[in-house]
Structure formats: structure tokens, C-alpha cells
Amino acid sequence: MSGTQRAHRVAVLALDGVYPFELGIPSRILGAADGRYEVLTCSVDGRPIRTNADFTVTPEHGPEALETADTVIVAPVAPQYVTLDVPGEVTAALARIRPGTRIVSICTAAFVLAAAGLLDGRRATTHWQVADVFRRAFPHVDLDPDVLFVDDDPVLTSAGAAAGIDVCLHLLRKDHGSRLANSVARRCVVPPFRDGGQAQYIEQPVPEAGAASTAATREWALARLDEPLTLADLATHARMSRRTFARRFNDEVGLSPGRWLIQQRVVRARQLLETSDLPVDRIAGEVGFATGASLRQHLHTAIGVSPQAYRRTFRTAR
Structure with a gap:
């Protein structure tokens, strides 16, 4: 990247109950793109975040990081932390995002975007296990639970866990082309593009x-x-x-x-x-x-x- 060109700033928002693996995906994938992205992790109040594991994480940034982000990625939380409305502090944090900013959800974070009204009238996806709950709670969202991610620019949603990798590689392809996305995928030892959708991962009878x-x-x-x-x-x-x-x-x-x-x-x-x-x-x-x-x-x-x-x-x- 040219020394005079500013890196694309990505703010990753962590909420209580966050999955540690998914929280680290944007930094791991986008951070491997030769300095083209600056990835910042933040919380709604600048305080430590409880994960769904036996440890907490302490982001270096508070909600002010959302104000200057070119892309905001909301990390997913474990199902027991999912709510059908947006807590006041989360609403206040999301309100800091500039109009036109690209917003991405991974897995259950689609509930946050939907509850905030950011998915109304849009096509979206989330983890197949919570799709029925999502559809009942947010009938104004065109939910497609069969795909790994949906790009309804400037809002993108993705399915569970590894689909966070898929959507981050998709961002790389959109921004810089397949060659860089493929290079990053090789460095991270992940497939550059997974074909098919979520249906292949849903529990099914064992083949004969x-x-x-x-x-x-x-x-x-x-x-x-x-x-x-x-x-x-x-x-x-x-x-x-x-x-x-x-x-x-x-x-x-x-x-x-x-x-x-x-x-x-x-x-x-x-x-x-x-x-x-x-x-x-x-x-x-x-x-x-x-x-x-x-x-x-x-x-x-x-x-x-x-x-x-x-x-x-x-x-x-x-």
C-alpha cells in the first residue's frame, strides 16, 4: 500500500458474552492484508468484556472508535446473551456510526443490527440454529438462512463461526480483488472461497x-x-x-x-x-x-x- 494512502479503518464492536474466536477473525484476516486495514477493537463503554469462555477481554478502545470507522463489524455473542431489543448503551454506541459506513455482523450479531432497525427491508442471514427465532422477531427482514453470508451493501451479515472468515475474505475481494484475498487465505491456511451454503452443515442423518x-x-x-x-x-x-x-x-x-x-x-x-x-x-x-x-x-x-x-x-x- 502507498505510504500516502490511509489504511481502511475497521472497528470491531465486542459485547458481553462475545465468542472469542469470532472476535479475533477480523484482525486475523484483514490484518494480514499488508497494512491495508487498521483494525480496532472496542466496547460500548471502554470497559472489559465478558466472553462466553472463562476469561474477559479488555479492548483498547471505547465507542469513540465507531465514529471514525470506515467499516464496523459487530462480533457475535453466545445464544444466552442474545436479546430481541437493543440495550441503551448499545444504541448509543451504534448512533456514533457515520451514515454510509459499511456495517457487518457475524453470526448472532445480526440480532443486534435487526433490533436497531438496520436490517429492515434488507436481505440478511444468521446462524441456522436461531433462524426461526430471528424470523419471528424481525418479520421486516428478508432472512435467508441457507447462505454463508449476504452482501446487501452497505450492510453485510454472515452465518456462524467460520462464516466470519468467509465474509472478511469477501470484504478483501470487494476492496482489493481476488488476488489479495487468495493470498491472505493462503497465509491463514483457510479456503479463499467456500461454495454452497449453511445447509451442508445442518445436522443430517449419517449417509449410508x-x-x-x-x-x-x-x-x-x-x-x-x-x-x-x-x-x-x-x-x-x-x-x-x-x-x-x-x-x-x-x-x-x-x-x-x-x-x-x-x-x-x-x-x-x-x-x-x-x-x-x-x-x-x-x-x-x-x-x-x-x-x-x-x-x-x-x-x-x-x-x-x-x-x-x-x-x-x-x-x-x-
Whole structure:
């Protein structure tokens, strides 16, 4: 990063009952981005915070850190600390956030954002185990409990634990491109992008003994995204019936084969938009979309921008 460019300031808000692991994720992931982010941890009153473990943490900052943050990340708390309204001191702290600031929740912290009215009318997610409680408490939020994170810019929400890593890597991709996000992921020894959604982690019956995995077929498909792959093609490669393959695929990945293919094609298209000068129609062909119009539609559905706007963002960043 240029010595004259100010680091993007991230304030991580810790509340009583915080999960220590998730509290440390932003500093670990964003802090590995070669000085591009300054990560500050704060509490609503500057005092020590009880974790859900057998120790407390003492942030170096109080709520004033929220006033100068470019991104605010609210760390999650254990379920017994979750409330359906916002305590006065938390409301006062959130009121310090400047309009337009990017706000992120990890796991149960979505309850804090929803109770503060920050998710009204927005698509959001939270941990699947508390999804039913969330939906009843906040009917004005468009909850999607099947995904690992939701980017409804400038508000992002993510599911439990490791999904905090996913959303922080997503912030890196948004801000600086896939190359840096992949580099940070390698340093932290985590996958740069996890496909599928939360459904793959929900408790399910143990598969029958000797049940075949679809992993090899997913790898095979990733090497052939430019081809018009069908469910029949995938099932044939896996040596399963289409019905068995579709069921097992959904159990393992949390998405249908068709949705997964679209997701992977969008990911590959984003990489090509960031790193090449190929025309949009050519990129569409390279990733398996029939036309440039199809790529535009799927990219807009996934991240809300056109290919040209996405490419301009990363050319400006470079």
C-alpha cells in the first residue's frame, strides 16, 4: 500500500458474552492484508468484556472508535446473551456510526443490527440454529438462512463461526480483488472461497455406508465451466442416477447442482474481469454463460453491479 494512502479503518464492536474466536477473525484476516486495514477493537463503554469462555477481554478502545470507522463489524455473542431489543448503551454506541459506513455482523450479531432497525427491508442471514427465532422477531427482514453470508451493501451479515472468515475474505475481494484475498487465505491456511451454503452443515442423518461423494465430480466440473454441463452430465461422471446425484450433491454442498454451477461461473467471471482485458462476451463464453447478457444478469443478481462497473472498480483500485 502507498505510504500516502490511509489504511481502511475497521472497528470491531465486542459485547458481553462475545465468542472469542469470532472476535479475533477480523484482525486475523484483514490484518494480514499488508497494512491495508487498521483494525480496532472496542466496547460500548471502554470497559472489559465478558466472553462466553472463562476469561474477559479488555479492548483498547471505547465507542469513540465507531465514529471514525470506515467499516464496523459487530462480533457475535453466545445464544444466552442474545436479546430481541437493543440495550441503551448499545444504541448509543451504534448512533456514533457515520451514515454510509459499511456495517457487518457475524453470526448472532445480526440480532443486534435487526433490533436497531438496520436490517429492515434488507436481505440478511444468521446462524441456522436461531433462524426461526430471528424470523419471528424481525418479520421486516428478508432472512435467508441457507447462505454463508449476504452482501446487501452497505450492510453485510454472515452465518456462524467460520462464516466470519468467509465474509472478511469477501470484504478483501470487494476492496482489493481476488488476488489479495487468495493470498491472505493462503497465509491463514483457510479456503479463499467456500461454495454452497449453511445447509451442508445442518445436522443430517449419517449417509449410508460406502456412499459415494460428489467431490470428484465438482472438481471435474470446475475444469469444464466453459462447457454446457447438465445434471445428466454430472450424474454420469459420478456414476449415479440423476435423482441420487442431485440429492447427495445438495446434502454435501447445500445447493442444487444448477445453482452451484451458476455460483462457480460467476466467481470465475469475476476473476477474469479483475485480471484480464477480455470482452464481456468472451468472458461469458469462457465461464459457460451462453451470452454476455446472461453473464450481466447473473453478475447483477449476485453482487448488484454490471461487468463494466465491476471491472472499473478494480482498475481504479490498482
